[in-house]
Amino acid sequence: MKHLYQLICCLAIALPSFSQSFSLEGKIVSATDRAPVPGASVLLRSQKDTTLQFRTAAATDGRFHLTLPAGKYTFQARALQFDGDMRTVVLQGNMDLGDIRLSANVQQLSTVQVQGEKSSIELKTDKKVFNVGKDILSRGGNANDILNNVPSVNVDMQGNVSLRDNPYVRILVNGKPSMLTQNNGLSQIPAANIEKIEVITNPSSAYESQGSAGIINIVLKKNASLGFNASLQAGISSPQNNSVNLNASYKTKTFNLFTNIGYRDRSLLFLEDVGRIHKNPYTLLRQSNRSDANSDNINLYVGTDFYLNEKNILTASYYRTHIRNNDRNRMDYAYFDQHGTQDSTITRFESYREPQIFNELELNYTKTFKQPGKKWTTYMQYDFWNDDENQDIRQHSSAATPVHLVTRDIESSKDIYLQSDVKLPLKSGQLDMGVRGQWRAIRSEYSAAQDGKLLPGNNNKLFYDENIYAAYAQYGTKWKQLEGLVGLRSELSHIGIIDREQTIDRRKRYIDFFPTLHLQYGFKNELSLQASYSRRINRPRFWQLNTFSGLSDQRFLQRGNPNIDPMYTSVAELALLKKFGKISVNPGLYYQHTTNYFDAVIEPQPDGTFVRTFANMGRENRYGFDMTTTYNPYGWWRLSWDVNWYSFNQRGAYAGKNYATDATTWFTTLRSSMRFPKVVNIDGSFTYRGKRREVQLSVAEQYRANIGLSRDFFDDRLSLSFSVNNIFNSNTYNAEMDTPEYSLYSHYVQQGVVYTGNVVYRFNRKKSQVDRMPTEK
Numbered sequence: 001m002k003h004l005y006q007l008i009c010c011l012a013i014a015l016p017s018f019s020q021s022f023s024l025e026g027k028i029v030s031a032t033d034r035a036p037v038p039g040a041s042v043l044l045r046s047q048k049d050t051t052l053q054f055r056t057a058a059a060t061d062g063r064f065h066l067t068l069p070a071g072k073y074t075f076q077a078r079a080l081q082f083d084g085d086m087r088t089v090v091l092q093g094n095m096d097l098g099d100i101r102l103s104a105n106v107q108q109l110s111t112v113q114v115q116g117e118k119s120s121i122e123l124k125t126d127k128k129v130f131n132v133g134k135d136i137l138s139r140g141g142n143a144n145d146i147l148n149n150v151p152s153v154n155v156d157m158q159g160n161v162s163l164r165d166n167p168y169v170r171i172l173v174n175g176k177p178s179m180l181t182q183n184n185g186l187s188q189i190p191a192a193n194i195e196k197i198e199v200i201t202n203p204s205s206a207y208e209s210q211g212s213a214g215i216i217n218i219v220l221k222k223n224a225s226l227g228f229n230a231s232l233q234a235g236i237s238s239p240q241n242n243s244v245n246l247n248a249s250y251k252t253k254t255f256n257l258f259t260n261i262g263y264r265d266r267s268l269l270f271l272e273d274v275g276r277i278h279k280n281p282y283t284l285l286r287q288s289n290r291s292d293a294n295s296d297n298i299n300l301y302v303g304t305d306f307y308l309n310e311k312n313i314l315t316a317s318y319y320r321t322h323i324r325n326n327d328r329n330r331m332d333y334a335y336f337d338q339h340g341t342q343d344s345t346i347t348r349f350e351s352y353r354e355p356q357i358f359n360e361l362e363l364n365y366t367k368t369f370k371q372p373g374k375k376w377t378t379y380m381q382y383d384f385w386n387d388d389e390n391q392d393i394r395q396h397s398s399a400a401t402p403v404h405l406v407t408r409d410i411e412s413s414k415d416i417y418l419q420s421d422v423k424l425p426l427k428s429g430q431l432d433m434g435v436r437g438q439w440r441a442i443r444s445e446y447s448a449a450q451d452g453k454l455l456p457g458n459n460n461k462l463f464y465d466e467n468i469y470a471a472y473a474q475y476g477t478k479w480k481q482l483e484g485l486v487g488l489r490s491e492l493s494h495i496g497i498i499d500r501e502q503t504i505d506r507r508k509r510y511i512d513f514f515p516t517l518h519l520q521y522g523f524k525n526e527l528s529l530q531a532s533y534s535r536r537i538n539r540p541r542f543w544q545l546n547t548f549s550g551l552s553d554q555r556f557l558q559r560g561n562p563n564i565d566p567m568y569t570s571v572a573e574l575a576l577l578k579k580f581g582k583i584s585v586n587p588g589l590y591y592q593h594t595t596n597y598f599d600a601v602i603e604p605q606p607d608g609t610f611v612r613t614f615a616n617m618g619r620e621n622r623y624g625f626d627m628t629t630t631y632n633p634y635g636w637w638r639l640s641w642d643v644n645w646y647s648f649n650q651r652g653a654y655a656g657k658n659y660a661t662d663a664t665t666w667f668t669t670l671r672s673s674m675r676f677p678k679v680v681n682i683d684g685s686f687t688y689r690g691k692r693r694e695v696q697l698s699v700a701e702q703y704r705a706n707i708g709l710s711r712d713f714f715d716d717r718l719s720l721s722f723s724v725n726n727i728f729n730s731n732t733y734n735a736e737m738d739t740p741e742y743s744l745y746s747h748y749v750q751q752g753v754v755y756t757g758n759v760v761y762r763f764n765r766k767k768s769q770v771d772r773m774p775t776e777k
Contacts, residue, residue, distance in 0.1 A: 024089065025065040025372040026097030028058040028077055036062025037102055039129070040079035044089065047072045055522075065372030067427065077102065094372075127200040127217075128586075136683040136708030136721050143189040143218060145725075149685065150197045151628045151642035151669065153216065157270070157733065157750045159187060163201065163213040164590075164624065164644055165667070165692065168538045170211030173218050176381065177208075177417060177438075178360070186218075188299060188321055190233065190245050190262065195219050201590065202518070202532040202573050205472040205487030206421070206432055209514040212536045212569035212594060227251065229764040237756040240267040248763075256305040265296040269751040276555075277743040278608060284336040285555070289329065297323040303362075311368050319360040327352040329552060344399040350552055356387040373425035379417075386412035391550055407458075407551055409446040415439070429477030432487075440466040446548045458551075461500040464542055468493050474516070485518040491537070497545055497562050504547065506562045512537060526579040533572050540564040540598065544614045558612045565616055567596040587627040594620040599695045601654055604742055617659050617695070618652020636675050643668040650695060663693030681710045683723075700734035717762050725754040 028040040039057055042064050046052035048071060058064045058079075070091050078084040082102035089095070130150050144155045154162050163169040171181040173189075198217035200207065207215055230248035235241075242265050249258040274287040303317025329350040337343050364379040388410050395403040421434035441464070448458035474487025491514070496507040516534040523529070546560040575588035597620040602612050624646025631639045647664040667689040674682045689702045708723030729752065736745040 022070055022091055023065055023067050023094050023372045024091060024097065025063065025095075027062045027099050028064065028079065029062050029099050029101055030082070031101035031103045034099070034101075037079045037082060038062060040064075040077055040082075040102070042066070043076045043078075044068065044073040045076070047074055047088070065425070067372075067425070127198050127203075129196055129198050131196045136681060136710045136723055142191055143186040143194060146191050146194050146197065147186070147216070148687075149669075149671075150199065150216075152199065152201075152626055152644050153197075154667070154689070157731065157748070161186070161216065163199065163216060164626065164646060165665070166213035166592075166622070168211055169213040170208065170215045171218070172207075172215060174220055175207075175217055176379070176419075178383075187266075188262075188264075188297060188323075189218070189220075190243070193220050193247070193260075202534045202571050203516070203536075204485055204518060204534070205474045205489035205514060205516045206434065208436070208470065209489055209491055209512070209535070209537050210539060212538050212567070212571070212592065214536075214571075227764065229762075231760060231762045233758065233760045235756060235758040237754060239269065239752050239754065240265065241754075241756070242266075254307050256307075258301075258303055258305075260299065260301040262299040263296070266294070268293045271749050271751060273747045274556075275743075275745045276610070278604070279741055279743070282338040283608070284340070286334045286336070287555075288332045289553075292328045293325070294327060295323060295325045297321055313366045315362070315364040315366075317362045319358075319362075321356075321358045323354075323356040323358075325352070325354040325356070331553060333555070344397065346395060346397045348393055348395045348552075351392040352552075353390045354387055356385070358385040359383065371425060373423060373430065375423040376421070378420040381415075381417040383415040383417075384413070386410070389550070391552065393551065403450060404452075405448070405450050405551060407446065407448040409444060409548065409550070411442065411444045413440065413442045415441075429475055431473070431475050433473045434471070436468075436470040438466070438468040438470075440464075442466075442542050444542075444546060444548070448551060458548065460503075460548065462504070462546060462548070463496075463498050463500075464545065465494070465496045466539075467495075481522045483520045483522075485516075487516045489514040489516070493539065493566075495539070499547075504562050508565070510566075512568075526577075528577045530575040530577075531573070533570070536569045536571060537566050538569070538598075539566045540614065544598075555609045556612070557609070561614045564598050564614055565596055567594055567598055567616070569594040582632045584630045585627065586629070587625070590624055590626070592620075592622040594622070597650065597652060599650075601659075602696055602737065602744070603655070610744070615654040616652075617654050618650065620648060620650045622646060622648040638673045640671045640673075641668070642671075659695055661693055661695055665690045665692035677712060679711075683708045696737050696739075697735045698737070702732065703730050704728070705730075719758075719760040721756075721758045723754075723756045723758075725756070726750075727753060729753050 024044070028037040028042070029035060030037055037058060038061070040062070042056050042058065044054045044066065054066050054068050054073075056064050056066050068091065070093075073089045073091060074086065075089045075097075076084060076086045077100055079102055085100055085102055089097070144159055144161075147153045147161060148155050152164050154165065156162075160167060161169060161171060171186070172178070173181065196219045198219060199214070200217060201214035203209075203211075203215050228248070228250045230246065233243075233245045233247075235243045243263065245260070245262040247258075247260045249256060251257075270289075270291040270293065272287075272289040272291075274285075274289070276285040276287070277283070299319075299321045301317065301319045303315065306314040306316075308314060327350075329348075329352060331348040331350075333346040333348075334342055335344045335346075361382045362379065363381075365377070367376045368374070369376075389408065391405070391407040393403075393405040393407075395405070397403075416439045417436070418438075419434065419436040421432065424431045424433070443461065443463060445461040446458065448455040468491055470489060470491040472487060472489035474485060476483070476485040478484070490511065492509075492511045494509050498505045498507075514535045514537070516532075518530070518532045520528060520530045542560075544560050544564060545562045547562060549558045549560070551557070570593045571590065573588060573590040575586065577584070577586045579585075596616050597618055598614055598616045600612055601615050601617070602610055604610055624644060626644040627642070629641045633639070643666065645664075645666040648661075649663075650659065650661040652659050667687070669685060669687040671685045672683070684705075684707045686705045687703060691701045692699050704725075705727040706723065706725040707727065708721060710719060710721035712719050731750050733748040734746070735748075737743065
């Protein structure tokens with residue numbers, strides 16, 4: 001705690017005194033179900049001087065507040081999907097307008113009913129918000145399916161998420177770290193529970209500094225209706241990806257009980273062809289891999305909100321998921337000599353079993369005050385999980401005796417997060433401050449035996465400890481059409497990795513400061529310009545440090561490097577949002593300069609095998625252009641186009657070799673969404689990724705196409721949908737590497753077009769009131 005105190009002192013900001021001022025507050029809600037309307041715009045125009053205007057937007061809970069002089073004003077509240085509200089307000093002291101109810105905006109056509117939808121993109125001072133809406137393509141799917149429909153975001157076949165093709169992105173759930181974002185846990189979040197995705201490419205100091213590519217925040221839906229209500233969802237898919245999910249809650253004025261129970265059973269087939277060539281002397285290895293991946297998981301989430309009074313809320317919850325992975329893998333090797341003649345073959349059969357158990361306990365306290373906008377939140381989160389990886393490998397060779405290899409890796413982790421934040425409205429703006437502590441302990445014990453004998457160097461235990469103490473302060477203000485947010489964050493890191501055999505002992509301690517600046521100027525005619533700067537960090541993840549990995553393919557091993565140091569990135573961005581009637585355009589420019597850059601390196605070994613490891617290699621400069629365009633030619637049809645072009649150069653050295661890469665590439669997505677609620681809803685998308693370069697690899701272009709249909713029945717209580725993803729069976733990954741000494745190529749494919757059917761039935765619940773999930777507030 002001594003270090004935490006030092007950080008707070010470093011960031012202490014003297015609070016200026018402020019005099020009493022008149023405030024206006026209220027809450028924007030839907031007239032039909034009293035649900036909050038986040039993002040609704042609020043405008044007050046002086047009736048005495050119409051040039052005197054005050055603007056703000058409703059928060060996620062629908063509340064808003066303004067500080068302004070006494071006088072007579074015209075009040076106006078607007079939100080897409082709703083009719084506006086206009087009234088006269090006479091301000092002579094602090095005033096609370098209470099609930100301001102907006103009626104849904106419904107248009108009548110001759111044969112169909114079309115209901116407006118929330119804008120697909122919102123540009124805020126420090127983030128872009130992509131509203132999920134009625135997404136058909138991912139119904140019955142999970143968070144990974146949703147993310148693949150978000151501009152600039154990509155999820156590969158292994159579940160790895162990247163932002164602007166940069167893998168160093170931090171993923172949060174409702175603004176907080178969660179075990180659901182680890183070990184491909186995003187596949188456990190049903191797509192139906194997601195309200196929106198926040199893409200924060202240049203986060204403010206209120207967010208942790210981890211992740212040079214930025215932050216993706218998954219915001220889950222919240223049920224706010226009184227009484228008992230529930231929804232039951234079931235999905236079936238080919239290839240097998242079947243699921244069932246029950247979400248229920250019972251809410252009164254004093255408490256809210258909620259639970260979510262889900263089950264998913266999934267099977268996937270992966271095929272890979274690999275070629276490895278040594279040029280001097282010439283030898284060739286052709287390898288084909290088949291992986292039948294099977295998993296099922298059961299999720300349980302239960303919790304309660306206690307409304308102690310109108311100013312104090314306490315939430316307690318528990319989440320548990322049990323995953324069982326059972327895979328069957330086959331690898332066939334064919335060796336050719338310098339004359340191109342096959343001289344031997346090897347076949348390996350692997351049975352892989354990995355049960356995983358994740359637990360999460362959370363306690364959250366929120367206090368509001370009489371002063372509008374003043375708020376104090378504190379939360380504690382305790383995660384504890386373990387998994388048990390087991391490999392049973394049998395190898396048969398045309399030139400050697402059979403081999404039996406058994407490995408086991410038992411991993412566990414205990415993670416504690418404590419955070420406290422306060423929002424203080426000032427006369428001239430708002431001050432936000434907070435402190436955070438994170439304590440993480442991972443233990444990984446592995447063993448390997450071949451034909452009953454322990455393998456040297458493959459029996460050990462790693463101890464990884466990561467303690468991070470942080471404090472931040474940021475000040476935001478608005479002057480006429482200009483909004484500004486300036487902040488400073490400091491993080492003290494204690495990281496240590498040692499092993500039982502005393503071959504590794506790496507302890508690192510460092511303190512860093514991360515300044516941020518965000519500016520946004522609102523012009524007339526719905527034009528906004530945004531500029532921002534931040535400094536970020538990427539600490540290596542445990543699997544990049546772990547020196548042990550599975551022995552499925554002993555001819556191509558992956559090993560972590562405990563010597564990796566963190567890399568630092570400075571990010572500058574300029575973005576624009578302009579609306580031309582039915583067209584919305586959001587272009588942006590960005591530049592990232594990274595020092596101490598680390599990435600994967602493939603190294604040949606004297607015995608002809610390869611090892612993939614990680615290393616700091618120098619610097620990287622990345623600059624690019626992205627743009628999101630939406631067009632609504634009719635009330636029932638929306639088109640969107642996303643494009644991202646970027647170029648980068650990397651310069652560095654590792655193990656006596658120089659590495660230099662210069663590359664330019666681009667990717668784009670086209671989407672079409674048509675809404676005929678009484679007939680059918682149709683969604684379609686097409687994504688293309690151009691050829692790209694990595695440190696050593698060159699990856700071929702990729703594309704995929706999807707289409708989906710849906711229909712609602714019985715006053716929206718029943719919803720049916722059907723989608724076809726990967727229509728052309730084009731979800732492939734082709735990579736190659738060529739050096740003077742050796743060449744590698746790989747063709748990797750996830751087999752099959754994906755057909756998914758989904759049904760949802762709601763008990764006393766509207767579509768806008770769906771589901772409560774972990775870390776929801």
